[in-house]
Amino acid sequence: MSATKFEVIFCIVNSGFSDEVMDAARRFGAKGGTVIRARGTANPEAESLFGIAIQPEKEIVMILVNKKIKNDILHSLYSAVGLNTPGQGIAFSMPVESVVGLTVTDEIKAEGTADSEN
Amino acid sequence: MARITKSKAAPTRIKKREGMAAPDKAMLMFTVVNRSKADFYADIIQGFEVNMQLILHAQGTAGTEVLSLLGLNDSDRAVIISVIRRDRADEAMSTLEEKFRTVKGGKGIAYTVPMTSTIGVAIYQFLCNKTPGGIG
Numbered sequence: 001m002s003a004t005k006f007e008v009i010f011c012i013v014n015s016g017f018s019d020e021v022m023d024a025a026r027r028f029g030a031k032g033g034t035v036i037r038a039r040g041t042a043n044p045e046a047e048s049l050f051g052i053a054i055q056p057e058k059e060i061v062m063i064l065v066n067k068k069i070k071n072d073i074l075h076s077l078y079s080a081v082g083l084n085t086p087g088q089g090i091a092f093s094m095p096v097e098s099v100v101g102l103t104v105t106d107e108i109k110a111e112g113t114a115d116s117e118n
Numbered sequence: 119m120a121r122i123t124k125s126k127a128a129p130t131r132i133k134k135r136e137g138m139a140a141p142d143k144a145m146l147m148f149t150v151v152n153r154s155k156a157d158f159y160a161d162i163i164q165g166f167e168v169n170m171q172l173i174l175h176a177q178g179t180a181g182t183e184v185l186s187l188l189g190l191n192d193s194d195r196a197v198i199i200s201v202i203r204r205d206r207a208d209e210a211m212s213t214l215e216e217k218f219r220t221v222k223g224g225k226g227i228a229y230t231v232p233m234t235s236t237i238g239v240a241i242y243q244f245l246c247n248k249t250p251g252g253i254g
Contacts, residue, residue, distance in 0.1 A: 036176040100215035101227030
């Protein structure tokens, strides 16, 4: 079990934008991710108040990354698929306490590393 | 001139009261595996006093052309989200690590994320598999 030098980034985007998320993340060293299909449940009142139509079909992209490159990737996601883009994405990270299943090469490779199973 | 001195006062000690231990922490364990192995891994995880698991259907993001060359065009994945007590998490992770290495087609990753709070005693007891009298 490797020590906790990883964080997991969750990026929730409109359906069909997961490729753009991965492109933005790979630019800074992420290796792979996992895409979960989901449905958004925005407050209809808030939607009309802010004049934003929320597309209910969403994709959640989970990317396990090295702590060192987490901020770069979050900034990259903000620019590429942030709320002001068609992807209307939000991204956040959570601390990871322990990880298993990464290959040694995944951990050594460059600064960033991600889901090796993909 | 300012002078930095070390305080020599003895640290105050807080007496632990009998039977007042803090409740065990819970973790979220994410396990990403091939979809065909989802139930297999969910059963293994359940053996570590896990009462609630969610299995989500997901896709891997690796380029399909590369995988096709290797004869692995199956990008269907399952994400198993389990709520596990912290004191059982290490053991569960070790078991999963071994299974990832040894089970054919069972490669995957698992990681744990700490949970900071939950609301409701019964919910806590259910999630952490604690008997009603067992909470400190």
